[in-house]
Amino acid sequence: MAGAARRVDYLAAFRCPAGGLAAGRPRVLGVGAEVFLATGGELVYVYDREARRPSAAYAFPGQVWHVELLVPRRALCVLCARSGLFCVPLAARSRSVSRAEDDSKDSELSPSVTPVGRDACVLPDATLCAFTLLDNMLVTVAQGPATWKMQLWEQPWAGLEPRPGTQIGEVAFPASAPPAGGPGEPPATCFLPVLCCVSPPDPRASRSPLGSPGSFLLHGALFGLLFGADATLLGSPVVLCGFPDGQLCCVVLKTLVTSRTAPGDPRTLVRLLHHLEEPVVLIGALRMEPQPQEGMHSHADCLVALGHHGRVLAIKAGRDQAGNPVPELQESRLPGPVLCAAWGRDSRIYHGTPSDLCVVDLAPGVVSTDPMKPSLPPLLCPASLRVCGVTALSVSPGAPEEDTELLALSAKGRLLACSLALDPTVACPARMEAALASRKIQDLLSAISNVSERVSSLKKAVDQRNQALTRLHEALDVSCALLSHQRGPRPIVCSTSTAWSCRGLHEELTATCRLQNRSGYSLGPGWTWCLQVLASSHACQLDAAAASTTYTVPVQQLAPGAQREVTLSLGSSEDAGANLPTTISCALSCSLREVMGGARLPPDLLPTQEGTCLPLGVHTVDLLQCLRFPGLATPNTQAARRAVSPADPVDTFLRACQEQRSEPGGSAALRAKYLPPSVASVRVSAELLRAALEAVHAGVPLCCATLQWLLANNATVDVVRAQALTSVQGVAPDGADVRLTIHEVTVPDLGPTGPIQAVEIQVESTSLANVGQAHHAVICRMQTLVEQAAQGSRPPDLRVQRLRQIHADHEVLLREVQALRERLPLEDEASARATAKQLLEVYRQLRSPSLVLL
Structure with missing residues (x-):
């Protein structure tokens, strides 16, 4: 396709919202001679290709996220952001209010604008973020704070007027990485889920829906391998959903219908097919084998998913070495980021990047006689169509013998049609081979670079987690060793000694604390040595609270048998000495966040306190020390006594x-x-x-x-x-x-x-x-x-009699102390001096008891 003939026709220009079309979610859909498009704002235009002018415009209450056409009723189904799903009959123009566009130069012809009110909302759910249609059913996906919810409805427009639909089934399952957002509101993300319906081949059907938006038929062998025997025996359609976090899931609709009274169990109803590790932007089906004979049905035999950064997943039915049918999965890489994509007839995918619009053929020139034999190319070689700035893309339905036509919206709001010739031989074969070889070399080098970067990133992440797990294991060993030796010798000991040292012209009382590691484990990053010094209140401040000071010392690295010392000041002789006794409490604190280091962990795996504290002991420094x-x-060491006031x-x-x-x-x-x-x-x-x-x-x-x-x-x-x-x-x-x-x-x-x-x-x-x-x-x-x-x-x-007598004597002395203290404030200076002398004599008797410690 590198040299395929193409013809670009610019149809019309439409007004762009603030920030351009790339800032919104533009959509384009072609059905017959009409084109339905949304430019990322609140307006949906209907463009008449025969008259080459917009024929109508509809103004919705919110930003338009998705547009589909209900063909039997000729009605538009529109999903608005934080408003719900609207259904607007195209023939109903009685409530139209004509008004001119605000900026006429941005539109070739200004159609009449029809405001769409809340009465046209058939599903008023602010959490809806995707939907698709299948026969007489509606499938929706809603986003909760941490879950995805898929619901199945009867089509709410079966009557003459839109009405709320009846819910048939529901299943809710957790999102692997829920984005931030308010409770009950959809996430503020630039990516939305992608939905499509897959059906098994029906021999009674006269036509195949292959190529129609939102649904397609899949080859029976591949359908059974992907979705199991239950879906094949039930003949049930399957909903495929690609999520912004990269999950590609499937739900069998007939099993979802059975959950009428309560939501279904996601473990039995939801199946994860693959994880692209990037937002899914396209799910489609391609036909890899040659066109069948006339009168036979053509079914897709390859399921394709495309990610935002260009990762392509292709799934076909193959056979293992024993000849048993197995699904064949192959991942490839396309230039990204992918802004829009579409799949067409045969084996072609069209995707737009910020700089180009490309087409890639998954089976260029591959012919297989065995329908179960894998035929996926090892490398994908996209061909440029020389169209840039495309933000929305769709393939116009047409007959198989007709050329392929793409409808696209450019970033400047231009609607254009690009026709591609089906015969790739119109280009020069030599130039096509050279371009194809050059593209293959570039893709191969890009794939090698991407794989190398990914391997390096994964290796770094694995090394970080291994190192973090090693540190965490050592922290658990140290904690268990300390907790299991409460009464015996402890593996990690904190001791304290006091000494007087000269600091300039002053003498200072210091306490040296030693942390000794007598265990066989190492204390690494994340461990902190905590020392709390609690001094008694001063003798003249009996009512004052005791002063407390806490010191934290990072351990960094303390190998088995090593020790660390910290010297603390307890007071100076110039300050009338220290407040004794002083209590020093030692503990080890472990922070799990620092132990884990650079390893990335979900926040819910870490506790609220983020660590633990292990006491090592309490030491008291008193006057005798x-x-x-x-x-x-x-x-040699005699110190001159200093006169201290x-x-x-x-x-x-x-x-x-x-x-x-x-x-x-x-x-x-x-x-x-x-x-x-x-x-x-x-x-x-x-x-x-x-x-x-x-x-x-x-x-x-x-x-x-x-x-x-x-x-x-x-x-x-x-x-x-x-x-x-x-x-x-x-x-x-x-x-x-x-x-x-x-x-x-x-x-x-x-x-x-x-x-x-x-x-x-x-x-x-x-x-x-x-x-x-x-x-x-x-x-x-x-x-x-x-x-x-x-x-x-x-x-x-x-x-006993002597003990009672001693106790009675002390009681008399205590009563005498109380009487003297009450009399002291009421006497004159001479009497107060005698009373104070008598009070000191009573105190002296109390401090010399006649009791003996036995």
Whole structure:
């Protein structure tokens, strides 16, 4: 066909909508001497070829998507966007309102325009996006938010006036890639489903509908291979539907009719024939074999589907090596993108691109004696018709012996007719062979390039998914390992140690957190190490909420056996020390989106939270860990004690008193005079401590072992252990002195058999806040010790009467504290000072209880 003779006749020019015809959905349909066309707007024109002028125009309520002619009733069936299906009799002109075109220069002759009202709408469904006609039935396709819905109706124009049709059957099935759009509205896409009806050959029929729009006959062998024995035995037509996502599906109409009461099951009614992976723009049937003898029916023996980017699917009936009939599928490639396409008589397909109108013959010169033998060409060689900018195309029906005529709409709104000679020998054979060889080489190179690009793209996608699945598998292994070792040794450990460091002229308390991977798995991208630091409220701000700071550290890559460290600041000595105790919570967070990396996954496969969080542990930094012992340090590392002014409310008050009374000695002398050192003590059973510390501190005196156990997390514990100390004086973060003293005592009157040997842990400091923090740290350690010793042991024998007496004494002290606190605001300065001194003495008695931890 490269040199086939063609003659182009420009018939008329029509007004283009905004953006040109390519921006809408133009349609052209020729029946006899009339041409029905839509230019992508709301108007449908009727062009009379004999008079060579438009004879009528119909204005519809919305943009016209599809036009078909109901020949028996001589009526137009028009699908309007978001309005539904309209039926307009062509002879009904009584409601016509003549008006001139707005732009007469864009139209050769302006016909009268007939407005079409809502009363002509036979199916008012805003979701309709395609329809086709078959005998006395109507097939429609509607688009939901995530589904396609195919419905079968009795033709709603059987009477004299259009009326709503009766629904016969329905089936809904999900779309593979539903486009975005509002609920209940069709998608805003430039592609619509393509519908056609396929019928098995009927020997009683006198004529074949091959070539008529919307329906055709298919060879019996191919019909049975494609649609199964049920459709063949029922003699049922089959609806073929090509969707914008590339699906090519079929539905047997007589099985759809059985679903009158409820929608059918798509698993049994809908069959996926193929997936083009691009929008389907044409479904047709071709006759590959030679013209049968006169008087015999000619049936199509090849089913063809064409995609927007030029992919062609051809299906014929063939045989396998054993001689069994099988469908033969072959994919080829045409130049794209395809704006419009049509199939004609014999084996030719016509398609228009932005730059050319081409014709391709699927069986050029192929003659097969066996109707079941495959005869598809390995390459498709389209021939140019030298017509550009075609946006709508159709083949005019005619007799087989006549030349083929194409009706086309150009992008500028011109209606033209292109006649093609059936005899391809009118061209020069040598030129045709050269052009055909050149076209074959170009197509072969294009096919190789396309296949190479597709293979490279698929390989990249597969590599990305494999890498993402590997990371996801490692993440699941790490999660399972952490969750299965809640009580035993954990495969991933987070530990914390504290130290004082110099930062310029200031000393700073820091905590070093270490993440150790003791498992056999790697932590890769997507894992984040989360550290939350929760500091206690300051002593002078009891009602203030605790300050919390969260640090996130990307792990990136942590191989088995590796570790990572992070140093956090807990406070500076210039700021009156840290707010102790401070809690550090460690956790591992895994983000599934980062683990999957560049792999493309549907959004519904990922959870809403997009990850998981695995706690690793909680560490507490208290005053005993932060004490410094300048007097115990070696000469090489001895640090000079710095005079730090503690930011304490008592110091502020005493400094103000010094300025007013000019009393020498400063705040330290006033503190020593009016505020003697505060003392708090804890008594623990010597037997309990000896049993708990024997395994670690065997052969060490009990008091020395107790002091070493209390300072086990302190940086100078080695010096304390080397000197076998039972008393030590350190410096708190705010600069005040804190003394720890351990000695053995005898507690009488508690045991029924005699005195109880105990160890008294005494905390002494001039700062009441430091005494409270140190006392809290000792109590926490003792609580852990008692909980471990209480497992598997019975309570000791005690004198209950003595315990009741101690409890009563404490109740008296608490009532006295309450009375003194209520009286303090009402007294004068001298009485308030005496009351405050008495109150401190009562507090001192409360901090030295007579009870013993057993």
